[in-house]
Amino acid sequence: MMLLEIGHALWGETTRVADAIALAPSPEPAPKTINTDGILQFFTTKIVPILLAALGVIFIGRASKGEVSRVLTSSAIAIIGLAFVAGAASLFFFGDSLVKLLFN
Template identity: 60%
Template sequence: MLRTALHDIAPMLAGAEADINTKGVIDFFLSKIAPILLGVLGLIFIGRANKGEISKVMTSSAIAIVGLAFIAGAVTLVFLGGTLVDLFFTD
C-alpha cells in the first residue's frame, strides 16, 4: 500500500520545482529579526555599563562591530559573486 502511494507521488515530486524566495527571506531577516537582535544586544550593553563593566562593554562592542563587518563582506560577495564568476570563467 505504501509502495503504491509513493509510486504515485514520486512523479509529482520529481516534476516540482523548489523555488525559494531568497530576496523575501533576506528582507524579512533585515526588517524583522536584525533590529530585535540589535536591540537585545544594546540592552545587554547598557546593563553591563550600568554595573561598571565598561571594559567588557567595549570588548563586546568591538566584537559586534567586527562581526557586522564580516556579515557585510559576505553579503557583498553574494551580490558580486555572479559577476566575479562571469569575469573569471567566461570565454
C-alpha cells in the first residue's frame, strides 16, 4: 500500500514537471543576418579581377587592330569608372563616421 502511495506521488510530480515543460515558451530562433563582409570579400577577390582581365583583353584586342584612340578613350572611361567605384566603396566604409561628424 505504501509503495502505491509513493508511485502516485511520483506520478503526480512527473506530470506537473511535464506540464511545466510543455507550457514553457519556446525560444525564438535568432534573426538571420547577411554576411556582408563575406559578400564584399567575394566580389573583391573573385569578380573584380575577372572584370579587369576582360577589360585588358578588350583593350589589347583593340590596340592590336590599330584603334589606339578608342583604347585610350575606353581606358580613360574605365579609370573614371573605377574611381567612382572606389568612391562608393569608401562611402560604404566611412559613411557612418562622416554622418556622425556632420550631424553630432
